[in-house]
Amino acid sequence: MLGLNRKDLTLMMIVAAMTLLAPIILNPFPSDSAMAQFNAGYPDLMQRFVIFGIFAIGFNILFGLTGYLSFGHAAFLGVGSYSAVWMFKLLSMNVIPAIVLAVIISGLFALVIGYISLRRSGIYFSILTLAFAQMSFNLAYSVLTPITNGETGLQLALDDPRVLDGGSSGGSLPVTQLFGLEMRATTQLEIGAWSFDFNVGYYLCAAIMLAVFYLAIRIFRSPFGIMLRAVKSNQQRMNYTGLNSRPYTLAAFVISGMYAGLAGGLMASMDPLAGAERMQWTASGEVVLMTILGGAGTLIGPVLGAGFIKYFENIFSKINDNVLHSWFAVMPDGIEDFLVTIVHPFVGKGWHLTLGLMFMAVVIFLPGGLVEGGQRIGRFVTGRRNKKAGGAEAEAARKQPAE
Amino acid sequence: MTKSNFTRRGVMKTGAVAGAGLALPTYLRAQESFTNNPTGDTVTLGFNVPQTGPYADEGADELRAFELAVEHLNGEGDGGMLQTFSSNALEGNGIMGKRVEFVTGDTQTKSDAARASARSMIEKDGAIMISGGSSSGVAVAVQGLCQEAGVIFMAGLTHSNDTTGKDKKANGFRHFFNAYMSAAAMAPVLEQLYGSDRNAYHLTADYTWGWTQQESIQAATEALGWTTVNNVLTPLAETDFSAYIAPVLNSGADVLVLNHYGGNMVNSLTNAVQFGLKEAQANGKQFEIVVPLYSELMARGAGQAIAGIPGSQNWDWKIENELGDRYKGTNAFVQSFGEKYGFPPSQAAHTCYAQTLLYADAVARGGSFNPCSVAEALEGYEFDGLGNGPTLYRAADHQCFKDVVVVRGKENPENEFDLVEIVEVTPAEQVTYEPDHPMFAGGALGECNPGA
Numbered sequence: 048m049l050g051l052n053r054k055d056l057t058l059m060m061i062v063a064a065m066t067l068l069a070p071i072i073l074n075p076f077p078s079d080s081a082m083a084q085f086n087a088g089y090p091d092l093m094q095r096f097v098i099f100g101i102f103a104i105g106f107n108i109l110f111g112l113t114g115y116l117s118f119g120h121a122a123f124l125g126v127g128s129y130s131a132v133w134m135f136k137l138l139s140m141n142v143i144p145a146i147v148l149a150v151i152i153s154g155l156f157a158l159v160i161g162y163i164s165l166r167r168s169g170i171y172f173s174i175l176t177l178a179f180a181q182m183s184f185n186l187a188y189s190v191l192t193p194i195t196n197g198e199t200g201l202q203l204a205l206d207d208p209r210v211l212d213g214g215s216s217g218g219s220l221p222v223t224q225l226f227g228l229e230m231r232a233t234t235q236l237e238i239g240a241w242s243f244d245f246n247v248g249y250y251l252c253a254a255i256m257l258a259v260f261y262l263a264i265r266i267f268r269s270p271f272g273i274m275l276r277a278v279k280s281n282q283q284r285m286n287y288t289g290l291n292s293r294p295y296t297l298a299a300f301v302i303s304g305m306y307a308g309l310a311g312g313l314m315a316s317m318d319p320l321a322g323a324e325r326m327q328w329t330a331s332g333e334v335v336l337m338t339i340l341g342g343a344g345t346l347i348g349p350v351l352g353a354g355f356i357k358y359f360e361n362i363f364s365k366i367n368d369n370v371l372h373s374w375f376a377v378m379p380d381g382i383e384d385f386l387v388t389i390v391h392p393f394v395g396k397g398w399h400l401t402l403g404l405m406f407m408a409v410v411i412f413l414p415g416g417l418v419e420g421g422q423r424i425g426r427f428v429t430g431r432r433n434k435k436a437g438g439a440e441a442e443a444a445r446k447q448p449a450e
Numbered sequence: 451m452t453k454s455n456f457t458r459r460g461v462m463k464t465g466a467v468a469g470a471g472l473a474l475p476t477y478l479r480a481q482e483s484f485t486n487n488p489t490g491d492t493v494t495l496g497f498n499v500p501q502t503g504p505y506a507d508e509g510a511d512e513l514r515a516f517e518l519a520v521e522h523l524n525g526e527g528d529g530g531m532l533q534t535f536s537s538n539a540l541e542g543n544g545i546m547g548k549r550v551e552f553v554t555g556d557t558q559t560k561s562d563a564a565r566a567s568a569r570s571m572i573e574k575d576g577a578i579m580i581s582g583g584s585s586s587g588v589a590v591a592v593q594g595l596c597q598e599a600g601v602i603f604m605a606g607l608t609h610s611n612d613t614t615g616k617d618k619k620a621n622g623f624r625h626f627f628n629a630y631m632s633a634a635a636m637a638p639v640l641e642q643l644y645g646s647d648r649n650a651y652h653l654t655a656d657y658t659w660g661w662t663q664q665e666s667i668q669a670a671t672e673a674l675g676w677t678t679v680n681n682v683l684t685p686l687a688e689t690d691f692s693a694y695i696a697p698v699l700n701s702g703a704d705v706l707v708l709n710h711y712g713g714n715m716v717n718s719l720t721n722a723v724q725f726g727l728k729e730a731q732a733n734g735k736q737f738e739i740v741v742p743l744y745s746e747l748m749a750r751g752a753g754q755a756i757a758g759i760p761g762s763q764n765w766d767w768k769i770e771n772e773l774g775d776r777y778k779g780t781n782a783f784v785q786s787f788g789e790k791y792g793f794p795p796s797q798a799a800h801t802c803y804a805q806t807l808l809y810a811d812a813v814a815r816g817g818s819f820n821p822c823s824v825a826e827a828l829e830g831y832e833f834d835g836l837g838n839g840p841t842l843y844r845a846a847d848h849q850c851f852k853d854v855v856v857v858r859g860k861e862n863p864e865n866e867f868d869l870v871e872i873v874e875v876t877p878a879e880q881v882t883y884e885p886d887h888p889m890f891a892g893g894a895l896g897e898c899n900p901g902a
Contacts, residue, residue, distance in 0.1 A: 086574070089570060089573040089574040090573050091566060091569040091570050091573050091574075092570060092574075095566070185685075188656070188685065189656045189683060189685070197587075197656065197657055197658070198561070198587045198656065198657030198658070198686055199561060199586075199587040199590050199591060199612075199617075199657060199658045200561040200562070200587070200591050202590075202591065202594050202617075203594070204893070205893075205894050205896055206894070219597070219620075219896050219897050219899050220594075220597060220598055220896065222598060231598075231599075233573075244573070318565060318569065318595070320561065320562070320565060320591060320594065320595075322560065322561040322562040322591070324560040324561065324562050324563070325562055361566065361570055364555070364556055364567075365553065365554070365555055365567075365570070367554045395501070395556075396501040396502055396556055
């Protein structure tokens, strides 16, 4: 079905079910309980999960398939955001033109940067992309302030033209919408002690993510995808056989840039602001982390990695000392303070530390990322333990042609 | 915590889940419809401060002040400025009988991260008011978000003209002073200290605050007869300013104006002193350094380098002791802050504490958590007893007007907290401007947005 083999179809179905039911899956704790701290099913974070999922899927098309490690992918995300916000300012609050323009502009941007950067490979390619991204960041941050509004970030204003909407109505800022359906509209469903948020913006992002995930599967399984894998395994040999590999790598670079632009456009559609920090090298590094953490070269890995990192950033960073004290309140005073002191460096502003430790653990013990962890558990459960278990082996099994 | 208003609105808008059976009771329960209407016996405030980045010190102090304010609102501790506050609407039983709870978040001094953090407070934790922020870029971004989401934003430390100028919003309120006021207060002092024939070289933090600060100081000093030699923009994330300081001495300037704040200012001032600018001579005059926006925290960070350098402050913890009863409230606040944390509060802490009290008071006076009721209660509100003397929350732009303190780094500080001396206090009338002043023009408050 859909031109997928059974294995991929199952994967697609699982991803679809997970994204559609995310508001329920991510809110496993009753909303009044102490554990509600760990609930992630609120619109903003769910949107982030899928948007960064899209970003990482796109990055994986380049890094996972061709092995070209781009350290500047955040630039495309930023360009997409800026294009989208400008569309909201000039044309209409409808998200469709914004997203379309975001994808087109970031694609063109990727074409230019890719054309130059892909003249080199390996570390030189990484450095070139990093340099381009930092250049874009600095331009957006200061020189291009009239276009980007510098450090404050590009925002909507009451006196924006918005040609199609006929300017602002009344004294309040308009909200992003899809043919009248507001992105921020949320329906809350309360079942007993639990409450679940169903947000329009999230479901739009989720639908788009499923579409681009499907596209990614098709690219992975296509002859074009095989070519990209060939680039990863031995580009020199490929060139000696008379094949010009550059058009393939450039196409992969542009596609992955467009994915990033799409993510940027969606981000701006959910919250109409574009800040220059989105283009900083730390943001580029983040997507590399997401992909590696989840499992580079696998289909589902980057999405898992994105979710993992965003969860830490948004949930762990909000655990402050007050919350800790309420957790350990049952303990005697001395022990309570002691435990709080022990846990303190790992939560709140220390969430980077926790994430770093987790990342090290994954890279050392699960080189194939979270996907490998899942596979190991899967094999353990089914009892088919394989001595040669490992990311590469599992990968080989997946590389069957689409027939 | 129920977000009934969201429910009703969502149901009506999308018509997706549930029918009239779910919608009707929710509708009846929510007599007033606005975002995060607190229906339980608690109310949640969101404190969004920088815990990392160049303004982390200020953020930490703001958080301390917020915790103290919440304690006092809930009737714990000694009550602090509640005793001196001119309004008696607050009774120490929370806000309108609801116990105050709070959530915190890290803005990372980045607009994006700050908005994400504020959104999660509003959507996940049901915060009814967001406060904090130690950077004008962040404040402007979060203020915009609060306007869209329909909650009140009580700005913390933000000094840019734009916050209540071209980026002002109906749901946003600022107690802190701004760049224009700094410049207006500093100009006479600068003339008196350094004369009217000076050449100024500006180093400016490259974002909304730096720009408006530089613009204000340049306008005020040029009115004295100074000339502006150059203005160099520096990135906010910069930590080493040697490359920017090196050209200053040979530029023909004899005054260096550092439009920097927080960690930026500590580093740039330290670099400037290392380069010997304080001892240098230029154009036959002693070379001088000016830091228009000052704070005790920065003075502590910069150490010896701060001696003799003038600047302006929103408030200083010694002001009641030195200038008397007009600034009552100061000592009450310093005492309860000092007892809890062991050192005097910074101006960032003071403004955040005052903002929290002002918000709670406005809710109590208006009798509702509805942002529109709060806004109405704050607009044109005159109050006293929060440490700044008589203060007006102007309705036209939601900016507070009060006296501005001009200070100087002490030559021989007695202890590590007493680093600045008060040179002069400029009365509010001298720093007041028209709402349509060119430096503030171009924006509109719009209408207050209660959300759902």
